[in-house]
Amino acid sequence: MRVRTLHLTAFRNHADTALQPGTGITLLVGDNGQGKTNVLEAISFLSLSKSFYAANDAQAVMLGQDVLEIGAGIAHDAGREFDVRVTVRATSGDKAIRVNGSALEKLSALVGMFPAVILSPEQGGIIAGAPAERRKFLDVVLSQTSRSYLADVMEYRRVLRQRNKLLLDARLAGTPPARELPAWTDELVGLGSRLIHMRERFVDGVHTEFAETYRALAGTRGDAAVRYITADGIVHGMETAEIAGCLREAIARREAEELRRGATLAGPHRDDLAFEIDGRAAERYASQGEQKTLLIALKLSEYRFVSVRCGETPILLLDDVFAELDRHRAARVMHMLRSTAGQCIITATDEALIGEAPRWNNEHRRIIVDSGTCREASS
């Protein structure tokens, strides 16, 4: 997909901003607090139907205004054009999304239609933060590429709450668990094993590329690896049914502890991703720049995975990625971005940070963001 035109009205500090990103790289450059990240956030509404970081839609409405609008002309790879319009009302929080004039009944219908891969400072947690952040990463990527995964995740969460309630009830009453517990366990194992299978396949699909991209970005130093950590007994390459068998056993082994804690203790909601450089855990041993490099390598692998699975080139949004990188790594990132097929929007406070600027023209654009306005820099 390609964003041809973008028009923001009362969106954060953008009162009325029109923008035409280039077909290749677009650099949004400007001082702190001028509105660069806000532009990327607006594009995330078009792709994910929501902000990539803020939980509250209404917050994005410009203070003192009632309704924000994000309007965009988007083209699919095959040329089909879409007019997408997102509106959010500050007072009620009501959100509406129209594609070519017709309102989407379910916002989730948008997921995967205009795929985006987003790398922002908040996502540093994927490498060094809590396991929940890595699971969220997996769920967002896989939901974008598979509607059945999205449906399974939502059902899994509900089944988990139901099953935990039974366990908690038993704990509080000091009785054995209700006799319908095995039915909830079965359903949890069925959905859970499908999620684990898809996540395994994702990691399997990207890990070689991830290692290669890391090596290319880091120069020659360091072998990076990513692994999926799940319930005991589940090994690489298993089919869903085998995974289900292992998960069932893992839950059975924890039966007593589950009752003591009143919670389900095995399943995709407890799994994790492990990142390593030269066999050492990245969250404990990698430097800031190395962690950032891992994250970029992961996102570029995700980018290719999403391209293939969606059959549509995603838009790549990189917020502030150059801040922690040395000159060489920054130049290598830019080099890699130039060779990706799709559109890429990056932000920086200074053009010098991006290491190696492309020639600015219609393909690669440099846009100055200044107090909620955007203008093309004259080259």
Place this chain on the structure above:
Amino acid sequence: MLYTSEALQQLVEEFARLPGIGRKTALRLSLFMLKRPREDVVKMARALVDVKDRITNCSVCCNITEADPCTICTSAKRERTTMCVVEEPSDVIALEKTNEFRGLYHVLGGALSPLDGIGPDDLKVRELLARFPGDITEVILALNPTVEGEATTIYLTRLLKPLGAKISRLARGIPVGGNLEFADEATLSRALEGRITL
């Protein structure tokens, strides 16, 4: 007092209890009733009381009925070897409309949901088991395609299997009485990918 009549206020409050009816609509309905001829209003009030007084639950299938056992349970035209288990009386009505199913029914009155405090004892499960052994050789589990309907399907399968009847279920994902055309993309792709069989 919000309204100039206590009777009106009472009626608005009663309407507002109905599912999907807010106070605004409740007021509109109340004023509408006020304009109707008296005999129409009496007819409606009687209809309301009648459903309450005349309808009970069939002691066999637990569906709503005026005669016990109900007309489906006593009908000579129904196949007595096949039974379809559903959550609500409305599901029976939907299935009857299709004219496809000629067997008997069992209405559970809901689905398992710990979060709502609903376990097997809150459903007509004991009544279901009481129908075995009998003429029934095939059970079709036609619960809603929700997380709760699915758990209930699994629970009943575990319970009924040892009784020897053949157990089947509606194709997963396609809503009862639903049409492929109207199933959303996620439902369809999951149906295609196939679910765990019982």
